[in-house]
Amino acid sequence: MALSVAKAISAKGKGFKPRITVFHCVSALTDASVLDSSGCDIQVVKMPCGIATREVFLLRALESGADAVVALVCPEGQCRHLQGNIRAAKRVARMKKLVDEIGLDGRRLNLFNISRGDAQAAERAIKQTASDVASLGPNPAA
């Protein structure tokens, strides 16, 4: 515990580059390369629909070292599978709570609705997450 806190503090000091895993529906974000300029270490997982955001994927992403996980799905009413994005949102919410409960801070897990190809919204989502993570420090379970 003490070790991870120390890690977090030292990292905060030294402009740490957050590692963010982005799960995105290909209908929401068509080209993930727009996120390259965010200054974060981005790992992208393309999904055919927001509903492919399985709960365990979010956790596995944290396990494999992500400091934050972001799901980008279509706005409500625009899902190709009609309810995929709504369900994704609920899954993320549930996992946020779980992540909170295990003490990792649910703010590491976020879902954003992005209109098709709205790259700027996607960038904003990443920036917001990045700034959240900056205050949280690196994933202590990484």
Next chain:
Amino acid sequence: MVVQQRIHYGQASRLPEIVETPSRYRNPIGKYIVRRSSRCTSCGRCAKLCPYGVHVRYEGYSQPLRPRSDRCIGTKCEANKFFCVRNCPQQALSVGINPIMETLGDYRWTPEMIVGHWYMAETGNLPVVDLEYSLGFSGGGFDKMRFRIPDKKDYVDIPDVEIDTSIDLNRRDDGRPQRTLSLPCYSGGMSFGSTALSVIVGRARAAKRLNTLTSTGEGGYPLEFVPYRNSVITQIATGLFGVREETIQYAPVVEFKYAQGAKPGLGGHLLGDKVTPEVARMRETVVGSALFSPFPFHSVYSVEDHKKHIDWVKEINPLALVSVKVSTPTDADMVAVGSYYAGAHIVHFDGCYGGTGAAPDIAKKNIAMPIEYAIPKVHRFLIAEGLRNKVCLMASGGVRNAMDVAKAIALGADGCVIGTADLIALECVRCANCESGRGCPRGIATTDPELGCMLTEEWVEQRLVNMYMAWRKQWCELLRQFGMKSMRDLVGRSDLLVHLDYLDEDERRKYTPAPKPGAAL
């Protein structure tokens, strides 16, 4: 054996009965999806409103069933008063294009064409859902051809039963019986071994009811065919599997298969997995060992050799007609003439792009010429040789739907031989996995004891009857538009066809553009 009568639907006004034959699967795939959310309070309003049966609620059952999305006519229903999405008091319903359409089908058999044919096979009618079931994405051939916009004056308003869609198979005037089919098409060979017994027997039963034919393929002649033998062509292929004196004597038509469009120059290949004890018995071979049909006929190296074969068959069965099935080489026209002189009644050209149980991809893609080129080529040459009226020209290999058949006929064929469409009617999804392991996961192209029991002969028969009856409706409407009463009048009427690539821009705009993959999504 008696000389067969000339009967066809134009004269005998009785068409085979259409019986609704639903999908074997719980969840039929349609163009649209409808979802009900947990906001639903089971009020049952949608079930009362929907005239298409998307929302079903059993009498006395307190909940509507899961929506039958395949019946939904889609977002265009918005214009209707009964549009369920708007009428739901809880806003619990949503409708959209089914994204699964993107995964289904391919350039040639598009998702809408597949779904449309499922619908026809189920109902015997043309789909009410907006589906483009006559044109594919292939970007050439039939998919670029259209029938000319007809002159409204030409329309003849006569009922379907009065329209003649029949063809004659014997045009040689050689004393052999006439055989008139009620439809301008018959079913292509699918062998016992490659395809489930229930499928091939079901096809024979459908052929009998439709007064047309099906073919044994090269897998032998199962006894189950005997009751329908008047509708079953015996195929003689290089493997000679199951070819015996009596199976030739059973047949109204005997077909020499020199080549198959999808794999010409390559013998048939049945993988070991599919050689079950039944198949082995039928083909007189060993269980579990792969079977290659040799190529070519080792006794045929010349037109003279070929004639010898035909004479032999004619001797064994004096009433049989003879068909010669070949692929479409550069010199297809010469082959046709050669076949005629050797004594064939039917010359059957199988173009590339046709279906097959299994073939190397390199062969399927590159083989010979598409049937769209071969038909006018052969038709023209036969006319020049003065032989066009002496031979029945059948086309196959990529003839997918009723309009393809009509186009092929307008290009110069007398009729078409249909394979893949039959399987689509039986809910084939074209996963192309016919050959591997246990074979078809849908239970069609398999002899696996478990998978092969997924469908019954009755179901197969009725689905096929339904589909062909739906096709006939399309043909009848087409003929009426051009003021024709018989399919025979359409033969060689290529003047009624246009090809989009040969039109000027403004002219082209008048016709349905070639659909593009994923356009709906």
Next chain:
Amino acid sequence: MSGSRLQQILSRGEFAVTAEAGPPRGANLEAVRRKGALLKDYVDAVNVTDNQTAIVRMCSMAACAHLHQMGIDPVLQMVTRDRNRIALQSDLMGAYSLGIRNVLCLSGDHQTFGSQPDAMNVFDIDSMNLAHAVKTMRDEGKDMSGFSLDAAPQFFVGAAENPFGDPFEYRVMRLAKKVAAGADFIQTQCVFDVKRFKDWMRQAHEQGLTEKVHILAGITPLKSARMAKYMATKVPGMRVPEQVLKRIEGVPKEKAAEEGLKMCLETIQEVRAISGVHGIHIMAVEWEEKVPELVKAAGLYPRPKVA
């Protein structure tokens, strides 16, 4: 402190004698009074059973109240089988108001052994929970929900313990748990197997439990060989050694009762000698008339006076 006579006797370090009296299967007040009169001067307190063996009888609280009126210190037996925590707590308060000062917390025999096996049981809480609840009421003035009571009942809390049940290694652990939960005194199951009882007492002593709780050894006079046999085979958790059975079977039938009392007296003497045993609890099942005789014979009469 409570007005419990039993408590005063025990806290003075005197050897206590209690006896059990079953209420009648009916509303007969006279039956209660008769038993009370029988026992009044010979014992320090009288336990009134609570629908013992799940046979419906007059309620223990009412019977206790009648005995109290007669000047007897009653021990209210209370089982968790029939009442949930709400009823139990409310009954405790009522009992106290009626002058009852001792309560023995029990789980109770399962209803299948009784006259109405179809009944639903409650077992909302167990005897340990009950002892703890009574103690909390007394020491903290709160009910189980934590509500501060207006005048909390000040009970002397008892619990039962069976040194003869299995697994034997657990019996002392269980005693310790009960003591920790709040038991001030323990009345044990009938002692026939003195050796086993001694062993148990030794372990209790080793763990310092005898310092914390008053242990009253359960004593039952055997009336007949049949009763001995019944005790040995039918009563769960009871242990009747072979030689005891042989001894009572060895005398003629008409002499059996006499022999039983003799054996009983021997047992009393033996347990009195065990350090940590602070009294005896006589369970003369429907044979209460013999209690005075027994007490006298054991040299425990007269009973000490209390203020």
Next chain:
Amino acid sequence: MIVAEQKPIAEIKDIVAPYSRLLVLGCGTCVKTCFAGGEDEVATMASALRLAFKKDGKSIKVEELTVERQCEDEFIQQAAPCVARNHAVLSLACGVGVQMVASRFTRIPVLPGVNTTFMGQLEKPGLFVERCLGCGDCILDDFAGICPMSRCSKKLLNGPCGGSQNGKCEVSPDIDCAWQTIIERFKAFGQMDRLTRYYPPRNWSRSYAGGPRKLVREDHMV
């Protein structure tokens, strides 16, 4: 179906804390249907535990496995090799499954990861409701197919209490008054006269009140 819900992760963390090699064992039947212990939940649980311990700098090896049913030997057996290489099993099955696994693997602690809640039905997606107590003596025929044992808060057998209002139970407006439903159904069948019958006290001896139950089928014992 037996309905269960996952225990809070904090509680599970405490339960499994002493062990450094853990098998999270799922059950592919009831608890899968109620999203408490199928493959997906096993994966999520395992992942969450790894994260939770890693965060605290503690290393724990968590293995995942889901068998078809934890209440049948045939399926439990499949888990044997996997159980053998772990120090404890966190079973996400119902109480029956946990105990069955525990009874089969005598030398390894088997810990519960879910709270077994009730026997119920899936009313609609995401809503599970209790429908049966397993009382051992079914009387649904007398109550129009509605169980007053499991659905009336007071287990009343002789008609609704006075607390029912607008068809809802006095305990909570979320609970339908079972008696209202019973009455409506009888009305629909035209059997209102059945409601007038005095119903005697239940025989609870066949339910859990009679002690742990056993069903013996002599014809299946040789």
Next chain:
Amino acid sequence: MPKKYAIHTKNANPRFPPVGKYATVEFREDCAGCCSACVKKKCVYGIFKENFLHWSSMQEPEYLYICKGCYRCVQDCTKGIFSMSINPEYRALGDEYWDPDIISSTWAQAHTGRIPVSGAGYRGPFVGQGFDSIWTDMSEIVRPTRDGIHGREYINTTVELSRRPTRLKFNQDMSLAMDLPPILEVPLPVLFQKPEFGVLGEGVLLSVLKAAAAMGSLMFLKPEDYSPAVAQYRESIVPCLTAQDYSEHADMIRNSRMVELAYGPSIEREYSRLRSIKPGLAIAVGMPLDAATADRALALAQTDVDTIHLYGSSHGREVDSNAPRYMKDMIRQVHLKLLQGRVRDKINLVFSGGMAMAEHMAKSLICGADAVAVDVILLVALECRLCYRCKENKPCPVKLEEVPPEWGAQRILNLVSSWRNQLIEVMGAFGIREARRVRGETGRSLWFEDLEKENFGPLFGIRKVAGIG
């Protein structure tokens, strides 16, 4: 007849889960958990079982490599919780030329060594660009007058890379009156060269060389890639040198059977000096495939160079052009030029660039090539996904830098074996037993433009759409 040539194939399992075409989309919240009836358990291909095992890797959470898209799970699920999608990762594979289907099919060939076989007819467009506008005429069987090959008899795929004397001279005593230079043959018309990009560590190079050695083929390699480990395969290496630097690599030349010189002015002057280093050395000249190629080739054919190696672009096109022509047209142009110059038999032509499928090889031969050289496809055989991340110095998702040569060589052998078997299928159907005879055999092919003109022209008039439309 020469000893029957065979490439030994053996399953070489992928090191990383291959990107599958389909992804299941699952509305798990609606799951009825119907147990034994669950479609997940009934999947004929076991995709759900397999898929679960793969969850530990976050790279591809939902790969369905083995899913064949039979829709049984979609259609049979009691609750209808399944839908399918094309895996977006699959869609993103490669580019418009190296499309996902090519990559996926190559992986399967490199994995198993089996030729791609499927049912249900051809699924692609009517016609395509470049090679896709040629159909081969595999209808030998229906024209029995030609020299058929009978059954599955031996088909020779050997081609030569060295110059053949056009005629022999004899002395009076009938002994040979000339020196016969050694003939350099490769047992199949496929050579290897180093791709232009990719994680090209020693593992990759050794894999290719090991495969080349095992099958008797050659690899074109620049001297900078020479290392002691590489050098053990010197027999299989064609050093690519220039007129300026070859003298520095005399050792290399002595160890090689053929050397390639980069095209340059007056290059023919260097041949004799080269051959003086190693007599009998076969010489190839490498040059880009551009507008000037045909003329240069004609000129070179007059010299005593053995082979011309023509480098097209990695997308199978002409280089250095604003409107690059397709490989098929380029090959045809060079071939016809040499034919017209009556020198076609004097020289061998090897074409490279964008050779992605077995049919490209076969069609190149038909158009007039003697052999082809492959590059990018070798990486694909080693699981490369053509994500081009390496061009940006990002880590390779399939760790090409760690390819074990043993495994890599087997993958390549499997792929080449599959290509060869496909060539044999095609040649069998052509009725041609010698790969050399396929060269320029356009009679065994049908060309889109010709077919349209010949068959549709009389019906529809003049095509208004340029190209394939």
